[in-house]
Amino acid sequence: MRMQLNNFNRVEALREIVFSYLNYAQASISGHRVAAAVFAMRKARSKSQKKLETESSDLFKVFGGCNLEISISTVLHAEAIALYKALSEGYTKIQAVGVTSDHKDQIKPLCGACRQLYMYVNPMTTIYVFGKDKKVRLKVKLRDTMKYPYISRGKIT
Numbered sequence: 001m002r003m004q005l006n007n008f009n010r011v012e013a014l015r016e017i018v019f020s021y022l023n024y025a026q027a028s029i030s031g032h033r034v035a036a037a038v039f040a041m042r043k044a045r046s047k048s049q050k051k052l053e054t055e056s057s058d059l060f061k062v063f064g065g066c067n068l069e070i071s072i073s074t075v076l077h078a079e080a081i082a083l084y085k086a087l088s089e090g091y092t093k094i095q096a097v098g099v100t101s102d103h104k105d106q107i108k109p110l111c112g113a114c115r116q117l118y119m120y121v122n123p124m125t126t127i128y129v130f131g132k133d134k135k136v137r138l139k140v141k142l143r144d145t146m147k148y149p150y151i152s153r154g155k156i157t
């Protein structure tokens with residue numbers, strides 16, 4: 001599910017998508033359903049790409065994801081899935097990520113592995129953690145969650 005955005009409220013858009021994706025989580029191993037949404041801007045396209053385009057050309061979109069615990073050996077995090085969806089559709093300028101879970105005390109940002117993944121793409125990503133009541137429990141810049149950041153950026157364009 002993608003949300004079409006023109007004029008928008010970023011937090012509201014993230015909240016709506018995050019909580020809709022919580023329904024799709026597969027959490028038979030951890031017991032905790034997790035959902036995430038990425039707010040991203042598309043990269044600039046060439047004239048030839050524009051001519052071929054048949055889909056919407058929204059400048060901003062929100063991409064959702066949920067944890068998929070498919071087997072003991074295949075556990076995919078919601079935050080990573082949402083990021084991969086955005087990047088693989090050409091929305092490479094990641095601005096914010098929202099996350100929630102059904103854990104009773106949901107206040108923590110992304111796990112270390114997912115934060116590092118986002119660090120490679122945009123250290124200035126804003127993280128919003130939504131509580132079960134759908135309120136923002138934490139808003140923090142990704143870079144500020146890393147005391148000794150490892151930044152080895154690829155060529156995400």
Ligand SMILES: [Zn+2]
Nearest residue numbers: 077111113114
């Ligand atoms: Zn993670």
